[in-house]
Amino acid sequence: MKDQAMTNQFYDLSFERSEDGTITLHQMDYAGESATIAMHPAQLRYVAEHFDVIRIGPPADELTKRLAQRLCQTFLLMCDEYRHLSHELEEEHARLDEFITTLPNDIMPWHLWEERDAKKEAREAERRASAQSKTSGNSKPLAEAENGPTSPQMALLPENSEKEQG
Numbered sequence: 008m009k010d011q012a013m014t015n016q017f018y019d020l021s022f023e024r025s026e027d028g029t030i031t032l033h034q035m036d037y038a039g040e041s042a043t044i045a046m047h048p049a050q051l052r053y054v055a056e057h058f059d060v061i062r063i064g065p066p067a068d069e070l071t072k073r074l075a076q077r078l079c080q081t082f083l084l085m086c087d088e089y090r091h092l093s094h095e096l097e098e099e100h101a102r103l104d105e106f107i108t109t110l111p112n113d114i115m116p117w118h119l120w121e122e123r124d125a126k127k128e129a130r131e132a133e134r135r136a137s138a139q140s141k142t143s144g145n146s147k148p149l150a151e152a153e154n155g156p157t158s159p160q161m162a163l164l165p166e167n168s169e170k171e172q173g
Contacts, residue, residue, distance in 0.1 A: 076116040082107055083123055 015022055021033045031045045055061045085092060085100045092100060107115075 075114045
């Protein structure tokens with residue numbers, strides 16, 4: 008079983024992980040004396056985090072995800088109303104934008120941008136349909152016309168325009 012243990016070397020420091028998970032460090036000093044320490048992986052991690060050797064972000068829990076979602080919703084609202092923001096809010100908007108770019112992907116609510124784009128496309132389609140209905144002389148919106156066309160493309164068909172006139 009000893010052959011399954013992993014051994015590594017970094018200059019005069021050797022380290023290995025045994026089957027039970029223990030991490031053992033061995034180092035020779037300049038006088039030839041050997042020092043050995045056995046650590047649990049959590050101890051090694053704690054020491055590394057304590058001295059900022061590694062930084063581990065918080066886990067993507069539900070609270071973190073909800074906070075990120077609310078933050079992004081506020082950001083998108085400010086984007087939509089940007090022309091109405093005061094100078095101070097414009098500066099906060101820029102800071103918020105910088106902060107949002109640092110959010111990890113596992114908590115970033117990308118769906119908010121997709122929903123925003125879909126709403127914009129729907130509003131644009133509705134605007135085009137309304138403009139189409141006004142130019143064709145139909146004063147009723149397409150959805151209100153009885154047995155009328157269901158899309159702007161259908162309104163252009165000759166049989167549909169005859170149906171509306173008749």
